Amino acid sequence: MAFIITVANAKGGVGKSTVAYGLACYYAKRGASVAVLDEDIQQTITDNIQSWEDNGTGVPITLLKKEKIGSYEALAESEEYDLIFIDTPPVLTTQLEGIYDISDMVLIPIKPSTSDYNSLMRSIDTLKNAMNRNPNMITTIVINMAVKSSTVQDSFREAFKAEERIKVLDAELANRVIHTKYILDTYTLFDTNDKAAKAEMSALGDEIYYLLTL
Ligand SMILES: Nc1ncnc2c1ncn2[C@@H]1O[C@H](COP(=O)(O)OP(=O)(O)OP(=O)(O)O)[C@@H](O)[C@H]1O
């Protein structure tokens, strides 16, 4: 059965779609069979994938349609894929509960800013309830748009140290302009020449895969 990775954060613009799409492309390029269920109202990943389909090219990622799958439970039973990413909207809805219930991992991108940290802490009870309902779900946080001089990212790591069930991943994604524009020129981050950005996304993918297969 597929590993289901849900990328979520009630805060908007933290990089959920960027991270979900970047990782989906990473695993697809490595030869995995990857699908995405785009539950983000922004439809960012759908737009990305359709832009290749319009050109008749791209990387092999299947865009799943909720109407076809029927239910989240049916998705969890799918034998067709190695990995399924679920991108989510920047709101806390009851829909998320159904998604968390079938997830092997929830991945929370967070920007190194105190307001983003406070926002995450306000939604932490929802997350803990989800972990209680689905004890198999691994909860991870990835620091996105990391800035070298910022000490906020260190304080995040410190703040979550005591949380046994929530892991702040070692891999971080720096704030790099390539993420905001590569889709204009190419299909995936891995088709660009930005070695540093590719290395960071790859390290994130490797760390996640390691945790899923432990
Ligand atoms: N590491 C990064 N460095 C620079 N820009 C980034 C990075 N990650 C994401 N971005 C940019 O930040 C913006 C928001 O990213 P994205 O759309 O992925 O966030 P989101 O959490 O999915 O937003 P929403 O909540 O609206 O769905 C986009 O313009 C994206 O290109």
Ligand SMILES: [Mg+2]
């Ligand atoms: Mg999004």
